[in-house]
Amino acid sequence: MKIQCILATGNADKVREVREILSGRGIPVYSTKELGISSDPEETGTSFEENAMIKAEAAAKLVMERPDLRERFAPGCNRTSVTAVIADDSGLVIDAMDGAPGIQSARFMGHETSYREKMTAILGKMRDVPDEERSARFVAAIAAVILPHAESDSGERFAVRGTMEGRIGHEIRGEHGFGYDPFFFLPEYGRTSAELLPEEKNRISHRGQGIRAMTDELIRRYGTEN
Numbered sequence: 422m423k424i425q426c427i428l429a430t431g432n433a434d435k436v437r438e439v440r441e442i443l444s445g446r447g448i449p450v451y452s453t454k455e456l457g458i459s460s461d462p463e464e465t466g467t468s469f470e471e472n473a474m475i476k477a478e479a480a481a482k483l484v485m486e487r488p489d490l491r492e493r494f495a496p497g498c499n500r501t502s503v504t505a506v507i508a509d510d511s512g513l514v515i516d517a518m519d520g521a522p523g524i525q526s527a528r529f530m531g532h533e534t535s536y537r538e539k540m541t542a543i544l545g546k547m548r549d550v551p552d553e554e555r556s557a558r559f560v561a562a563i564a565a566v567i568l569p570h571a572e573s574d575s576g577e578r579f580a581v582r583g584t585m586e587g588r589i590g591h592e593i594r595g596e597h598g599f600g601y602d603p604f605f606f607l608p609e610y611g612r613t614s615a616e617l618l619p620e621e622k623n624r625i626s627h628r629g630q631g632i633r634a635m636t637d638e639l640i641r642r643y644g645t646e647n
């Protein structure tokens with residue numbers, strides 16, 4: 422079956438990265454924004470996976486409520502294509518801070534606070550922490566809700582996870598990426614993830630791994646590469 426994805430996010434950087442990662446696999450990705458859907462459900466889960474599923478389910482519900490989108494992405498009688506509404510819940514887990522900011526990464530110190538301020542505050546807190554105790558990882562859970570093909574079909578759902586290990590550096594460096602990338606140091610590259618080129622980051626990142634695992638799972642369940 423032909424596979425297509427609707428990416429449920431309000432974060433334009435995630436849309437850009439997911440498109441870059443999926444280009445080449447022939448799977449079209451539509452963002453909720455370009456479909457005219459805006460969903461920002463409360464992230465009440467206690468894990469990345471739960472929150473990713475909350476976002477995917479909320480967006481899938483909105484797609485099914487819009488007659489034009491339902492007809493386009495979940496036509497009752499068409500079994501030649503399958504639409505996965507996918508969502509990413511991600512964040513930075515710092516061991517020396519007991520896993521913070523974790524699932525609170527976007528909300529940490531408030532949405533209005535810039536990432537430069539958030540990173541500066543964390544660097545201050547960790548001033549005396551030696552390198553061997555500065556371990557951290559980016560985590561991305563990618564959840565999928567498969568839109569039903571018929572009234573009786575309840576739609577499958579599942580989630581996968583990707584991680585990228587590194588450590589908190591001592592300064593803010595680099596112009597690429599977004600969020601916490603400029604102080605996330607990758608010892609084997611001698612650079613922060615904001616100093617990697619986009620294709621280098623996508624090759625090793627939590628999101629790259631998560632989206633590739635999700636793509637493999639979709640192809641395994643629903644068909645061949647398009």
Ligand code: ITT
Pocket residue numbers: 429430431432435476509510511512513526527559598599600601602626628
């Ligand atoms: P949506 O919920 O609409 O997808 P969001 O930005 O609110 O967008 P999250 O709740 O998943 O997304 O928060 C993820 C935060 O984790 C993100 O805003 C960054 O602060 C951080 N983060 C995740 N992936 C990152 C990456 O690749 N590089 C740097 N920071 C990242």
